[in-house]
């Protein structure tokens with residue numbers, strides 16, 4: 655009999671560490687929270703920056719890690735060779751699609767433009783009905799305060815619905831965010847919740 659599918663959390667985060675130790679601490683804490691529950695991390699497959707931290711912490715705590723990296727970034731992001739699964743895919747689009755298909759929930763940690771793009775993309779896909787998985791934003795040390803202000807501005811100016819704004823859960827605590835997202839995750843019945851073939 656096949657083993658049950660582990661709960662799978664897709665994490666988007668910086669390929670750098672950022673300037674404060676709090677960012678590294680948050681990435682490690684989130685990885686430990688995923689791994690200690692026997693859950694699975696899905697991420698971009700690199701071993702640099704916060705990406706490497708969350709992957710190492712997940713594995714150290716006993717979780718599985720799935721990396722998905724595009725061929726063109728394999729060298730630049732220094733792919734992590736110790737993962738349970740490392741998928742090298744031809745394009746960035748396939749990477750993001752595969753990461754999303756493997757996920758029950760999404761969390762963005764502090765990061766740069768790659769992280770923001772990934773957060774907004776998966777949020778857009780939810781708005782379009784391509785998936786119904788919960789999305790979390792980890793606001794470590796106020797890193798995303800100004801982005802949250804801008805999101806509220808988007809609502810106030812009539813470009814973003816309050817309902818879509820509420821689809822992104824925000825917390826400063828990695829464990830609290832993870833548990834709150836998973837309490838909302840749709841039970842996975844094949845094909846029912848998501849249709850990411852449309853992206």
Ligand code: AMP
Nearest residue numbers: 667668669670698765766767768769771
């Ligand atoms: P960053 O937050 O900029 O450090 O990037 C974090 C992750 O986003 C890395 O895995 C990058 O490969 C990825 N990334 C960078 N640029 C893009 C892009 N244009 N589209 C999607 N992902 C990207």
